[in-house]
Structures are given as structure tokens and as C-alpha cells.
Amino acid sequence: MNKKVKSLYFSATDTTKKVITKIAETLSENIDNKRTINNINFTLPEVRNKPISFTEDDVVIVGVPVYAGRVPNVLLKYLNNIKGNGAIAVAVVVYGNRNYDDALIELKDILQSRDFNVIAGGAFIGEHSFSKKLAQNRPDEKDMKIIKGFTDKIYVKLSTENNYDSVVVNGNKPYRQYYKPINKYGVPVDIRKVVPKTNSNCNECKLCVSVCPMGSITNEDVSIISGICIKCGACIKKCPNNAKYYDDEDYLNHKVELEEEFDYRREPEMFIGE
Known part of the structure; x- marks a missing residue:
């Protein structure tokens, strides 16, 4: 062949x-x-x-x-x-x-x-x-x-x-239209503009800058998101110091909802x- x-x-x-x-x-x-x-x-x-x-x-x-x-x-x-x-x-x-x-x-x-x-x-x-x-x-x-x-x-x-x-x-x-998350009251929410935060664990290794698929994390200050965040999870899951996180209530509620509703294989x- x-x-x-x-x-x-x-x-x-x-x-x-x-x-x-x-x-x-x-x-x-x-x-x-x-x-x-x-x-x-x-x-x-x-x-x-x-x-x-x-x-x-x-x-x-x-x-x-x-x-x-x-x-x-x-x-x-x-x-x-x-x-x-x-x-x-x-x-x-x-x-x-x-x-x-x-x-x-x-x-x-x-x-x-x-x-x-x-x-x-x-x-x-x-x-x-x-x-x-x-x-x-x-x-x-x-x-x-x-x-x-x-x-x-x-x-x-x-x-x-x-x-x-x-x-x-x-x-x-x-x-179908793009799937939309809902908040704890059952109302659809828009989390597209939610961006990750940076905590004091950060040692400025810049790994998050290099793995962001949108090139949106600022090299001079990794706590600044200068472009689109697609919630891919790369900066959070690949950070060696657990320095990246989300604190938006609607995002976190949706995350928990997914984990609870779809915990079967x-x-x-x-x-x-x-």
C-alpha cells in the first residue's frame, strides 16, 4: 500500500x-x-x-x-x-x-x-x-x-x-447551537470572557506563556491576559506550581455541575x- x-x-x-x-x-x-x-x-x-x-x-x-x-x-x-x-x-x-x-x-x-x-x-x-x-x-x-x-x-x-x-x-x-452553561438558578450564563487568575505560587517561569494556544498570556506579566481565553486548561493543568486558577462563580458552578452530572463513564x- x-x-x-x-x-x-x-x-x-x-x-x-x-x-x-x-x-x-x-x-x-x-x-x-x-x-x-x-x-x-x-x-x-x-x-x-x-x-x-x-x-x-x-x-x-x-x-x-x-x-x-x-x-x-x-x-x-x-x-x-x-x-x-x-x-x-x-x-x-x-x-x-x-x-x-x-x-x-x-x-x-x-x-x-x-x-x-x-x-x-x-x-x-x-x-x-x-x-x-x-x-x-x-x-x-x-x-x-x-x-x-x-x-x-x-x-x-x-x-x-x-x-x-x-x-x-x-x-x-x-x-445545533453551541452548548450554553447555566447558573445555579437554571439561567443560561456566558463565561466566554472569564479568564484565569494568578496566585502567589507563581515564580514567573513563563511556561503558561509558551503553552497558551491563543498567545494571550503576557510575557512581561503572566497575570495579564491580553487576548482571548478559550478555557482550554493548558495554563492551569501544565503549571508546575498550581499558580493559575479561576474564581468566577458561574464558571465554578458549571464545573461542579459537569463533574456531578457526568461522573459516569x-x-x-x-x-x-x-
Whole structure:
């Protein structure tokens, strides 16, 4: 099989990265018993400024996290400028155990509009960006076994078929509106402008500056947020001193609500074209 495996993903806290690299590595091993993969991590803003294109010889594993039940809107410009040029794609979304809503069908549609042949799709679970206990440590060992089985089926399809039908995935068209949190009184709240605070644990190591996918944390004073905060959790979860935190009442109420309402284990959903 003359195919080159490539991965393309956004992963602020590395959960989506774990899923995508597992699929890409497993598929590459099946194809040529090697791990020769071109990984394109577009989490940081400078990467999203570079044009990207593929060829019909490529199999591209594309992964994004789910934000409010959809593909993160801050990624739409980048995704809608990729050139597929007839490449095969596997669409993957990773969500924090609530629901992936219409994110997977939206990602599939975007890829198809960019001239990708989307032959498979999957919705996997990763630790929620708001929490360290909701879907804690996922994807875990069980998830990884499921991911391998999914990838093995993709390989069989690639190795036994010449023409590929577009995969059908779960989701609504038109897409549902972005999921909105509610406060303790059941009233919808808008937490988009909420930003993390910095406590006295901070030693100015600047790690938070380097991991912010929006480039919004000021290098001269890391307590200043100079741009958009997408609540990805990178600065909080990757800080070695636990110096970043949220204190907004609506945000914290929503976090607790998620942890209590969705504390059961959800399982991945996978789709492969006929």
C-alpha cells in the first residue's frame, strides 16, 4: 500500500494528541511496520499561520477537541484553508465526557469541503479541560485498546478497497447551537470572557506563556491576559506550581455541575464508511 500516514491536531492539554498519535502510529505500523509519521500539531498560533496541503497519497488523521458541542470556532479559519487535494482523512473529536453533540459531523463536513475523502470518524473521551476529575486520566488503557481496534479496521478498509464511500457519522444538520452553561438558578450564563487568575505560587517561569494556544498570556506579566481565553486548561493543568486558577462563580458552578452530572463513564463512538 503506497500511502503516507500524517496527523493533524489541536491539543492544548495533550488529550487529543494521545488519541491522534495512537491512531497514526498504529496505522503506520500496519502499513509499513514503521512509525514514519508527519505530525502537524497546530495548537500554537504560529503554526496556524502556515499554509498546509496534502496529496492523494496521504492518509491524514485529523483531531480537534470539542468545545460547547462543536468544533472550536477559533479553529475554523485554519481548518477551512487546508487543501486536501484528494487525500484520505479520518475525522476525530475528543470531548470531556459530557457530549460531542455536532462536533464530529461538523469536522467531517469541513474536511469534505476541503477536498478530503473522509472514510472514518470517531468521538473519543479525554479528561475535561475544566476539571481534573471529570474523565480523569482519559484516554486510558481501555480507550487505547478500543482505538487500536478502530485503527485496525481502517487499515483493513484501506488494504482491501480501491474506492471509498464517505463515512456517515452521528450529528444534526443544521448543527445545533453551541452548548450554553447555566447558573445555579437554571439561567443560561456566558463565561466566554472569564479568564484565569494568578496566585502567589507563581515564580514567573513563563511556561503558561509558551503553552497558551491563543498567545494571550503576557510575557512581561503572566497575570495579564491580553487576548482571548478559550478555557482550554493548558495554563492551569501544565503549571508546575498550581499558580493559575479561576474564581468566577458561574464558571465554578458549571464545573461542579459537569463533574456531578457526568461522573459516569462514556465510551467512544466510531464510524467507518461502507
